Amino acid sequence: MAQITIDHVTKYFGDAKGVDDAHIDIGHGEFFTLLGPSGCGKTTLLRTLAGFYQQEEGSIYFGEKCMDSEPAHKRDIGMVFQNYAIFPHLTVFENVAYGLRARKVSKQDIERRVSEALEVVELSAHRSKQPAQMSGGQQQRIALARAIVIHPGLLLMDEPLSNLDAKLRLKMRSEIRALQKRLNITTIYVTHDQEEALAVSDRIAVLNQGRIQQVGRPHEIYLNPVNRFVANFIGSTNFIDTEIMGYDPATKKANMRIAEQQVSVPLDRAYNGKALFSIRPEQLKLKKANTDSEVPSVVGSITEVTFLGEKVEYLIDLKNGQTVQVNDHAVSYSELRGVGQFAEVCFHVSDAVIFDEEGKEAIKSNGNISAAQAI
Numbered sequence: 407m408a409q410i411t412i413d414h415v416t417k418y419f420g421d422a423k424g425v426d427d428a429h430i431d432i433g434h435g436e437f438f439t440l441l442g443p444s445g446c447g448k449t450t451l452l453r454t455l456a457g458f459y460q461q462e463e464g465s466i467y468f469g470e471k472c473m474d475s476e477p478a479h480k481r482d483i484g485m486v487f488q489n490y491a492i493f494p495h496l497t498v499f500e501n502v503a504y505g506l507r508a509r510k511v512s513k514q515d516i517e518r519r520v521s522e523a524l525e526v527v528e529l530s531a532h533r534s535k536q537p538a539q540m541s542g543g544q545q546q547r548i549a550l551a552r553a554i555v556i557h558p559g560l561l562l563m564d565e566p567l568s569n570l571d572a573k574l575r576l577k578m579r580s581e582i583r584a585l586q587k588r589l590n591i592t593t594i595y596v597t598h599d600q601e602e603a604l605a606v607s608d609r610i611a612v613l614n615q616g617r618i619q620q621v622g623r624p625h626e627i628y629l630n631p632v633n634r635f636v637a638n639f640i641g642s643t644n645f646i647d648t649e650i651m652g653y654d655p656a657t658k659k660a661n662m663r664i665a666e667q668q669v670s671v672p673l674d675r676a677y678n679g680k681a682l683f684s685i686r687p688e689q690l691k692l693k694k695a696n697t698d699s700e701v702p703s704v705v706g707s708i709t710e711v712t713f714l715g716e717k718v719e720y721l722i723d724l725k726n727g728q729t730v731q732v733n734d735h736a737v738s739y740s741e742l743r744g745v746g747q748f749a750e751v752c753f754h755v756s757d758a759v760i761f762d763e764e765g766k767e768a769i770k771s772n773g774n775i776s777a778a779q780a781i
């Protein structure tokens with residue numbers, strides 16, 4: 407049974423829907439992330455879960471218990487916000503103890519539980535300090551300790567790392583992930599940072615304009631996006647206009663015209679007409695001399711080269727007028743290419759996802775997904 411069920415929840419602001427018919431089941435101990443661009447409804451959904459907003463449609467269950475008429479303070483939730491929301495006039499210890507005092511926990515238990523929480527976030531040595539004497543990362547750890555000290559059934563985190571610099575974000579995100587796994591607290595995490603979401607989550611829901619676009623494990627979302635929005639929002643993707651012809655229901659294959667090439671492709675459903683071929687820059691390779699001539703390729707000329715050490719980013723103008731990005735590796739000088747050079751860009755059809763012309767739905771998903779189940 408799911409620990410958290412968001413059952414077709416819609417939250418209106420006037421006539422507009424902040425969250426539109428969200429349906430998600432979240433398991434016990436899961437690290438679940440709500441990911442999407444600014445204004446997509448992440449915070450609204452989180453605040454509705456917390457009981458700060460009341461949805462107009464649908465229900466929220468914690469286990470079998472319906473939470474719809476349960477006030478926020480009775481929902482057994484710990485929260486961490488972007489701005490830390492810690493009290494500047496209280497010591498680190500008193501900040502963490504605050505929720506326990508409000509719950510009338512005994513003095514002895516407060517001492518024990520706050521000490522434990524401070525140890526977990528590695529702030530024991532700072533218990534008597536004022537927050538102003540602490541760094542941003544330390545202040546966020548106070549907020550984290552304050553959220554976990556009440557032993558909540560659910561931890562909600564709204565962009566907790568946004569105020570930290572890039573290096574500290576990386577450090578804190580792996581700390582949060584490790585802590586969440588160790589304490590096994592079901593966690594719902596909000597971020598607009600796709601790399602952060604991929605790094606920390608068990609599963610991710612991608613939202614756009616209030617609607618959930620896709621729910622899946624990080625590699626599923628990345629390798630098998632269900633529509634153009636998800637493919638474009640997570641990582642970078644080449645979209646190449648193609649045409650699908652002669653779908654054969656017996657073999658479930660069709661011919662795809664891509665640039666000057668004609669390639670046979672397996673499809674998930676019957677389709678003929680214009681389509682969008684979506685492939686990641688690292689799934690495209692520059693063909694080397696004397697390599698497999700069976701692999702499909704399209705030709706073009708190199709217009710930009712960015713050498714980044716572990717990879718080289720090439721922009722290539724194809725003969726059909728479209729530009730693609732190829733992220734290649736160059737382990738020796740002889741493999742480096744320059745601007746103006748001719749390039750043959752090759753790919754495996756199985757790596758690509760093909761969408762209908764508007765990009766609303768995949769007509770060919772990524773055939774390799776089952777091989778990645780071990781992750």
Ligand SMILES: Nc1ncnc2c1ncn2[C@@H]1O[C@H](COP(=O)(O)OP(=O)(O)OP(=O)(O)O)[C@@H](O)[C@H]1O
Nearest residue numbers: 419423424442443444445446447448449450451598
């Ligand atoms: N209190 C409010 N009153 C009216 N409209 C609101 C309110 N809160 C949010 N909205 C609208 O609802 C939509 C979703 O907002 P929300 O804050 O949930 O987005 P978000 O994904 O969390 O964005 P961000 O990453 O910028 O915080 C937006 O269009 C926003 O303008």
